Amino acid sequence: MSAPSHTELLKQFTASAVKAVATVEVVTADAEALNAALERATAGDEHVLLSEPDDLDPALLRVFLKNPKVIIRPTREQFSRVPTGITDAFCAIASTGSVCVAMSANYTSPMSMLTRKHIVLVDSAAIVARPSDVFSTEIHSGTGLHRSFTFITGPSATADMGPLVRGVHGPAAVHIIVVEHSHDRI
Amino acid sequence: MTGSDEVHIHPRDVANKSAKENLTKAIAMALAVENEALRLNTQTFNANRYTALSAIPDYEELKSRARAIKEDSIERLPELIATLTKAVEARGGKVFIAATKDDANNYITNVCRMHEAKLVVKAKSITSEEIELNHALEAAGIEVAETDLAEFILQISNEQPSHIVAPAIHRSRQRITALFKEHFDTSLPLDTGEDLTEFARLILRQKFLSADVGISGANLIAADEGCLLLVESEGNIRLTTQLPAVHIAIAGIEKIIPSKKDLGTFIELLAASGTGQPLTSYTNILEPPLLVPVLNLNGRSDTRREFHLVLLDNGRMTMRADTELKEALYCIRCSACMNVCANFQAVGGHAFGGECYTGGIGAAWTIGTSGSLEKGRFAELCTGCSRCVPNCPVRIDIPRLNTAIKQRLITLSGGPSLQKMFFGNFSIVGAVASLAPRVANLIAALPAVRSVMELLIGFDKRRPVPEFGRSTLVRQYREHSKKSRVQADASMSQPRAVLFADAYTNYNNPQVGMAVVRVFEKLGIATTVSATMAEGRDAQSQGLVESAAARAVKTAAYLETFIDEGSDIIVAEPSVLALFRSDYKALLCNDTLFKKLRAHTYDPIEYLNAFLSQHHRDPRTALRGMDRNATRIFYHGHCQMKTVGAGSAAVDLFTQLGFTVIQSKAECCGMAGSFGYKKAYYELSKNVGDDLVRQIRAAEVPGTQLVIVASGTSCREQIGAEYAGRKIFSPVELLDTLIRSGE
Numbered sequence: 023m024s025a026p027s028h029t030e031l032l033k034q035f036t037a038s039a040v041k042a043v044a045t046v047e048v049v050t051a052d053a054e055a056l057n058a059a060l061e062r063a064t065a066g067d068e069h070v071l072l073s074e075p076d077d078l079d080p081a082l083l084r085v086f087l088k089n090p091k092v093i094i095r096p097t098r099e100q101f102s103r104v105p106t107g108i109t110d111a112f113c114a115i116a117s118t119g120s121v122c123v124a125m126s127a128n129y130t131s132p133m134s135m136l137t138r139k140h141i142v143l144v145d146s147a148a149i150v151a152r153p154s155d156v157f158s159t160e161i162h163s164g165t166g167l168h169r170s171f172t173f174i175t176g177p178s179a180t181a182d183m184g185p186l187v188r189g190v191h192g193p194a195a196v197h198i199i200v201v202e203h204s205h206d207r208i
Numbered sequence: 209m210t211g212s213d214e215v216h217i218h219p220r221d222v223a224n225k226s227a228k229e230n231l232t233k234a235i236a237m238a239l240a241v242e243n244e245a246l247r248l249n250t251q252t253f254n255a256n257r258y259t260a261l262s263a264i265p266d267y268e269e270l271k272s273r274a275r276a277i278k279e280d281s282i283e284r285l286p287e288l289i290a291t292l293t294k295a296v297e298a299r300g301g302k303v304f305i306a307a308t309k310d311d312a313n314n315y316i317t318n319v320c321r322m323h324e325a326k327l328v329v330k331a332k333s334i335t336s337e338e339i340e341l342n343h344a345l346e347a348a349g350i351e352v353a354e355t356d357l358a359e360f361i362l363q364i365s366n367e368q369p370s371h372i373v374a375p376a377i378h379r380s381r382q383r384i385t386a387l388f389k390e391h392f393d394t395s396l397p398l399d400t401g402e403d404l405t406e407f408a409r410l411i412l413r414q415k416f417l418s419a420d421v422g423i424s425g426a427n428l429i430a431a432d433e434g435c436l437l438l439v440e441s442e443g444n445i446r447l448t449t450q451l452p453a454v455h456i457a458i459a460g461i462e463k464i465i466p467s468k469k470d471l472g473t474f475i476e477l478l479a480a481s482g483t484g485q486p487l488t489s490y491t492n493i494l495e496p497p498l499l500v501p502v503l504n505l506n507g508r509s510d511t512r513r514e515f516h517l518v519l520l521d522n523g524r525m526t527m528r529a530d531t532e533l534k535e536a537l538y539c540i541r542c543s544a545c546m547n548v549c550a551n552f553q554a555v556g557g558h559a560f561g562g563e564c565y566t567g568g569i570g571a572a573w574t575i576g577t578s579g580s581l582e583k584g585r586f587a588e589l590c591t592g593c594s595r596c597v598p599n600c601p602v603r604i605d606i607p608r609l610n611t612a613i614k615q616r617l618i619t620l621s622g623g624p625s626l627q628k629m630f631f632g633n634f635s636i637v638g639a640v641a642s643l644a645p646r647v648a649n650l651i652a653a654l655p656a657v658r659s660v661m662e663l664l665i666g667f668d669k670r671r672p673v674p675e676f677g678r679s680t681l682v683r684q685y686r687e688h689s690k691k692s693r694v695q696a697d698a699s700m701s702q703p704r705a706v707l708f709a710d711a712y713t714n715y716n717n718p719q720v721g722m723a724v725v726r727v728f729e730k731l732g733i734a735t736t737v738s739a740t741m742a743e744g745r746d747a748q749s750q751g752l753v754e755s756a757a758a759r760a761v762k763t764a765a766y767l768e769t770f771i772d773e774g775s776d777i778i779v780a781e782p783s784v785l786a787l788f789r790s791d792y793k794a795l796l797c798n799d800t801l802f803k804k805l806r807a808h809t810y811d812p813i814e815y816l817n818a819f820l821s822q823h824h825r826d827p828r829t830a831l832r833g834m835d836r837n838a839t840r841i842f843y844h845g846h847c848q849m850k851t852v853g854a855g856s857a858a859v860d861l862f863t864q865l866g867f868t869v870i871q872s873k874a875e876c877c878g879m880a881g882s883f884g885y886k887k888a889y890y891e892l893s894k895n896v897g898d899d900l901v902r903q904i905r906a907a908e909v910p911g912t913q914l915v916i917v918a919s920g921t922s923c924r925e926q927i928g929a930e931y932a933g934r935k936i937f938s939p940v941e942l943l944d945t946l947i948r949s950g951e
């Protein structure tokens with residue numbers, strides 16, 4: 023069996039993530055393009071919490087960071103009140119539509135679990151075929167083996183109250199922005 | 209309105225099943241109050257699981273890998289505990305090995321006291337239910353907030369979990385609304401799942417923002433990196449383990465696996481096998497204490513994170529030394545064996561479960577962790593239908609485990625009951641009755657006799673006693689071969705089929721056996737009928753293992769002589785086929801002979817399909833001239849037959865013959881051999897059967913004929929009870945009837 027191509031992985035990832043009730047968009051790896059996407063995704067938000075990326079190229083956020091609504095070091099009060107959080111993910115899974123968000127010093131976790139809307143940025147080169155790949159030593163130099171993280175698959179959900187309900191203790195909406203480098207397309 | 213007015217039994221009062229009475233009461237309560245919600249929810253999980261698993265290309269390999277890792281882990285357990293302890297301590301965490309529940313409770317309470325904790329947030333942990341941690345904390349004056357919504361419900365209703373993955377699965381939305389309305393002073397409508405969720409979320413968010421300590425369980429722990437796997441959907445585990453500075457995890461020692469890189473295998477299996485999702489919303493990989501800042505949203509000024517791992521023994525090392533109970537230690541608590549189980553779908557874990565462990569695997573866990581064999585009495589609800597076996601991600605033979613438990617219970621009670629003797633020796637009852645079947649049938653129908661039978665052996669009066677055929681299969685075949693001198697095929701290349709005269713076919717259903725003979729002969733398959741022999745099915749199903757094993761050894765030796773002569777064995781009764789193909793492995797203790805038997809035993813239709821395809825014959829041509837007036841078939845495959853891989857043979861054949869086949873979605877008909885005859889389980893068995901009958905009713909189209917086909921004798925009885933006067937066919941009988949009416 024030959025390994026699936028980059029394009030196939032991206033296609034499969036998008037389909038799986040949508041099935042898991044996340045929304046997905048692909049933007050070119052460019053600070054202006056990403057800014058435009060984030061502006062759209064946060065339109066209507068008075069403030070947004072942003073975690074400085076651990077894995078994604080920080081230069082990509084250069085433009086959006088200038089937006090006055092962005093909060094990087096929230097106060098306790100802002101943590102419990104601001105409804106939107108933006109983090110990066112070090113990996114994404116094609117078969118399940120999951121993104122892997124590390125528990126880092128940059129508040130990735132609280133920004134993706136205390137908020138009602140989570141916007142995730144992930145590099146398209148970081149998509150792997152299936153969950154077990156994350157733990158493989160060959161993939162991303164085994165980063166999955168060297169940190170604490172969460173596979174996030176769609177919004178938080180429960181069936182405990184009878185019918186399926188989305189948006190429980192975690193976000194009710196997950197929007198994934200896949201950053202695509204043009205040379206990846208080859 | 210079904211409801212608590214009808215049956216005033218609180219699930220907690222009947223959680224301990226050491227008294228048989230509690231089991232009976234719990235079944236009545238569950239059928240009256242919880243049945244609808246249970247069936248809807250478990251069947252949704254069950255259907256989703258089939259879909260999710262079909263998307264995993266290497267499911268069988270994954271299961272084998274998971275099984276191998278778990279076997280290796282339990283084997284090396286002491287060494288892994290040491291490795292894990294070192295890994296956690298190296299990062300500054302603490303490990304405590306708790307020999308008993310008291311040890312665990314004391315340790316956890318002390319940690320909370322040290323931090324002057326007033327409020328603890330807790331994520332779902334069945335292990336914490338096992339040690340009754342909440343009681344211990346509350347006794348120490350510490351408030352506990354269960355944050356998983358199901359556990360939040362149970363904390364209010366004071367019920368024990370009814371399912372290990374979805375602990376409040378027995379409550380419908382309506383019954384949750386009623387509970388909240390009664391408990392909380394609110395004028396909110398709370399009439400939808402959204403309302404209820406939002407209501408609970410706001411209460412719990414306040415708890416999260418003020419909690420001092422977070423307590424979680426763990427799905428698995430990787431020893432090499434001291435890494436916890438925690439699977440969830442609601443997000444409460446993330447908040448519990450990351451918001452407070454102090455995190456305590458409690459887990460059984462069996463949760464340890466050697467290496468973090470193996471977590472992937474289990475992650476891919478767990479959610480798919482449980483709720484039937486590729487992954488749940490959050491699959492957390494945690495190496496605590498975490499190197500992330502403490503937010504102190506609770507107003508404290510904790511400066512560093514603290515992590516305590518409590519590893520619980522509480523009987524597990526004893527289970528490990530027990531050749532049978534050891535199997536349960538491989539369980540990864542996915543719940544597949546509950547969702548797939550027809551009895552569990554009907555009564556859930558309040559009846560089919562103990563104080564915290566539920567379902568088919570629950571008896572072994574209850575016994576192992578409580579040290580009381582009698583508390584595992586609910587193993588009786590395992591009919592041995594075997595539907596869980598191919599669905600267990602770590603390949604645990606759950607019915608076999610329960611047979612062993614039933615056997616121990618028999619020994620404990622000083623020997624088998626009359627009931628067990630009767631059903632466990634049905635082959636002998638049949639042999640005696642066949643001496644004068646008409647008399648036997650008459651006597652068995654007498655009301656006085658039925659009352660005595662009910663009293664002595666618990667044979668429910670409402671069930672007709674299986675009728676004994678007027679003449680046995682062996683006798684009928686003798687007559688038949690005298691008359692019709694089959695053109696004994698000269699060509700030695702012809703396959704030779706030996707129809708095994710099992711007790712059910714020989715004494716009760718000779719017409720099914722004769723249908724096999726006629727259909728096979730029609731196709732030119734030289735066929736004979738074996739002598740009848742007690743093969744052990746009856747004994748095995750009652751937990752009379754020794755006598756089952758003795759019968760197995762005899763039968764296998766007899767059948768081997770046919771196989772050595774180049775014949776294949778045809779088995780008309782699906783439960784007997786399953787016995788040969790699967791249970792004989794353990795009963796015979798002779799792998800070579802078992803494999804030989806497994807390779808040469810066939811269901812009649814399965815054999816016929818193989819024969820036709822081997823000779824490149826199209827069934828439509830081979831069975832030309834067959835009556836084709838009927839076009840629609842409802843087919844219910846026997847539970848055990850599905851498990852041993854012969855479940856689709858009849859569907860394949862009749863579809864090829866041009867019929868529209870509507871397949872039953874019921875995992876089991878509810879009779880499950882002798883289970884449905886027993887007075888104590890009559891209502892449960894009927895309830896399971898009704899689920900099947902509803903599907904048949906839904907398949908009926910006015911003005912068109914629907915032929916009902918079921919492969920097992922007891923399945924036909926269960927369905928037949930609802931369709932007086934309508935013939936319920938076995939597949940081969942239908943084929944025989946269609947061929948004959950076309951002639």
Ligand code: SF4
Nearest residue numbers: 549568590591594596
């Ligand atoms: S064998 Fe059947 S009855 Fe027993 S636990 Fe498995 S599915 Fe349930």
Ligand code: SF4
Nearest residue numbers: 539540542543545600
């Ligand atoms: S016994 Fe198997 S199927 Fe049942 S919960 Fe355990 S792992 Fe899952």
